[in-house]
Amino acid sequence: MKKMIQVLIILLTTIFAQYGLSAEVLSNDKALTxxxxxxxxxxxxxxxxxxxxxxxxxxxxxxxxxxxxxxxxxxxxxxxxxxxxxxxxxxxxxxxxxxxxxxxxxxxxxxxxxxxxxxxxxxxxxxxxxxxxxxxxxxxxxxxxxxxxxxxxxxxxxxxxxxx
The missing domain is CATH 3.40.1260.10 (DsrEFH-like)
Incomplete structure (x- = not known):
């Protein structure tokens, strides 16, 4: 599941970058560690x-x-x-x-x-x-x-x- 989410984020980032849109990825990684x-x-x-x-x-x-x-x-x-x-x-x-x-x-x-x-x-x-x-x-x-x-x-x- 985690891998699928990572792939989805990469895919969306690529799509946004291709069309000149920015895609800032937000996370709570520090709090969750x-x-x-x-x-x-x-x-x-x-x-x-x-x-x-x-x-x-x-x-x-x-x-x-x-x-x-x-x-x-x-x-x-x-x-x-x-x-x-x-x-x-x-x-x-x-x-x-x-x-x-x-x-x-x-x-x-x-x-x-x-x-x-x-x-x-x-x-x-x-x-x-x-x-x-x-x-x-x-x-x-x-x-x-x-x-x-x-x-x-x-x-x-x-x-x-x-x-x-």
């Missing part, structure tokens, strides 16, 4: 559906980039605040106009779970949003206190990544 695995906790709490979806796509891209670099990522997504409304089974907690994005988010939850992500919904946030614990997607684990999870995961070496 010596790492075989990483652990990250993403604090997802944004209640704007389009921004929420973009943040989830960023998490997915980060995961893929780690894999492409030969690093085994272990990701936990902590869900709090108004983001909670988009991780429910039914559409009762979002506006009708937001349902298409909510469906995309549900699809991402399935993809994340298939990749081994852990997804935790804070029950305190659920209560603040007046969402019943039974209403969350089955692949999302509801925990009693998302703040407690956040603290414990950091003490276990997980990098804390705020997502708004």
């Amino acid at each position: 010596g790492n075989k695995e990483i652990k990250a906790y993403f604090d997802v709490n944004i209640g704007e559906p389009d921004k929420l979806f973009i943040r989830l796509k960023m998490i997915e891209t980060t995961y893929s980039q780690f894999l492409a670099s030969g690093i085994s990522p272990h990701f936990i997504i902590g869900i709090r605040g108004k983001a909670s409304n988009y991780f429910t089974k039914d559409n009762d907690y979002v506006l009708d106009v937001d349902i298409p994005v909510k469906k995309k988010i549900a699809s991402m939850v399935n993809q994340f779970k298939a990749k081994g992500f852990r997804m935790e919904q804070c029950s305190l946030a659920a209560g603040m949003q007046e969402i019943s614990v039974a209403d969350f997607l089955p692949l999302v684990e509801v925990v009693s206190n998302g703040y407690a999870s956040m603290i414990v995961y950091q003490s276990q070496g997980y990098a804390f990544v705020p997502m708004d």
Whole structure:
């Protein structure tokens, strides 16, 4: 896989050079050197559906980039605040106009779970949003206190990544 990415970069650089375009190759090689695995906790709490979806796509891209670099990522997504409304089974907690994005988010939850992500919904946030614990997607684990999870995961070496 790494070899294929290198070949693709060389190919694109050649094409850009041929047409007078510059292709600066960016990397995180210095930061990645010596790492075989990483652990990250993403604090997802944004209640704007389009921004929420973009943040989830960023998490997915980060995961893929780690894999492409030969690093085994272990990701936990902590869900709090108004983001909670988009991780429910039914559409009762979002506006009708937001349902298409909510469906995309549900699809991402399935993809994340298939990749081994852990997804935790804070029950305190659920209560603040007046969402019943039974209403969350089955692949999302509801925990009693998302703040407690956040603290414990950091003490276990997980990098804390705020997502708004």
